[in-house]
Amino acid sequence: MKKTVHVVGAVIENDAQQILCAQRSPSMSLANLWEFPGGKIEAGETPQQALKREIMEELDCVIDVGDKVEDTTYEYENVIVRLETYKAKITEGAPIAKEHAQLIWKKRIELPALEWAAADIPAVEQLTK
Structure with a gap:
C-alpha cells in the first residue's frame, strides 16, 4: 500500500497581484516542476501552523495565512499526496529560494504556462477561473 503524505502549499500574492511560484530543484522528486511553496504537516500542527513554519524554513519569510x-x-507513482493550498501574504522578509531552483512572480493569467506538479494543478485552475 502506498504511503499518504499530507502537505500544505502557500498561494502567496503580492501587492501587484502576482503569485509566487517555486520551481523544484533538480535533486528533488518531481524535479524542475513548479509548485506552491510549503511542505509536510508535522504531528500536532494545524495546516496553517505547518505553512507558517515551512515558509520560514524554505523562503525565510513570515506569512499570514488566509482562506x-x-x-x-x-x-503519484510512489506516494499519495493530499495537498491543501491556502492564500497567504508575506508580512516580514522577502522570499529567498533556499530549497528551490528558482522563485518567480506571475500574474494569475500566466500560471497555466508553467509546468506544474500534478497535485498543484487544481489550485492553479481554481486561481485562473
Whole structure:
C-alpha cells in the first residue's frame, strides 16, 4: 500500500497581484516542476501552523495565512499526496529560494504556462477561473 503524505502549499500574492511560484530543484522528486511553496504537516500542527513554519524554513519569510484555495488528493507513482493550498501574504522578509531552483512572480493569467506538479494543478485552475 502506498504511503499518504499530507502537505500544505502557500498561494502567496503580492501587492501587484502576482503569485509566487517555486520551481523544484533538480535533486528533488518531481524535479524542475513548479509548485506552491510549503511542505509536510508535522504531528500536532494545524495546516496553517505547518505553512507558517515551512515558509520560514524554505523562503525565510513570515506569512499570514488566509482562506483555503483547494484541497486535492493526487496519486503519484510512489506516494499519495493530499495537498491543501491556502492564500497567504508575506508580512516580514522577502522570499529567498533556499530549497528551490528558482522563485518567480506571475500574474494569475500566466500560471497555466508553467509546468506544474500534478497535485498543484487544481489550485492553479481554481486561481485562473
